[in-house]
């Protein structure tokens with residue numbers, strides 16, 4: 001299924017703009033998982049099973065798996081999501097960016113090895129570095145635009161001939177790179193004014209918005225700035241605040257409870 005079709009269905013069917021980020025850090029796992037060879041998979045699987053009916057997407061962050069030589073567990077996790085929770089889009093957060101021939105390999109990795117429905121990509125190297133992902137017409141390509149971190153301003157806020165660099169990225173994506181309708185943009189919840197500006201530039205293009213929860217972004221301001229006229233258009237990501245809500249064997253139930261509250265807080269402002 002086309003990533004955008006699945007995303008729109010998930011927004012509607014789950015009544016949710018919440019994306020749960022899967023950033024597994026074994027140092028923060030409940031004690032009963034210590035030393036288990038598949039702990040990363042088991043932790044994420046239980047979070048996924050406890051929250052799937054509440055989300056519009058899951059976003060596994062590849063570094064948290066690769067750092068622990070656990071790419072096989074990432075593969076198993078994405079397979080699990082597709083099999084047990086069909087129709088739930090999986091965004092592989094890899095923030096790739098390289099010359100075309102290398103990008104082709106990254107695209108194979110994301111879409112064929114890991115079977116992700118979408119990937120995050122850094123647009124800094126320009127169009128030919130993004131084309132290998134765009135060539136998978138049914139997969140989502142979500143480009144960094146105005147990132148949530150303080151240092152994002154170092155480059156993204158530079159004036160590039162009468163507009164800021166992040167505005168140029170938004171315009172390029174909306175007007176040129178999105179010919180197949182499979183692009184999205186990353187805009188941090190920590191910068192609601194820029195979410196509004198990006199929404200103004202890109203029309204209905206979906207925005208992945210990390211930065212609520214642990215990074216302190218404002219849910220009400222994010223929703224007000226970024227929703228489209230039909231009350232959708234956003235994948236609002238929270239990772240640590242949901243994953244580590246509980247510290248014991250009931251961690252998945254604790255995660256569900258925070259995910260429920262977060263979805264309700266988002267929906268209260270749509």
Ligand SMILES: O=C(O)c1cc(=O)[nH]c(=O)n1[C@@H]1O[C@H](COP(=O)(O)O)[C@@H](O)[C@H]1O
Pocket residue numbers: 021023061093095120146147148149186187188210211212213214215237238239240241
């Ligand atoms: O592309 C991303 O997902 C991303 C972009 C950005 O600007 N800021 C940002 O925090 N992220 C990711 O979103 C997640 C945020 O995690 P929490 O702060 O724990 O909710 C992490 O996986 C980050 O890598």
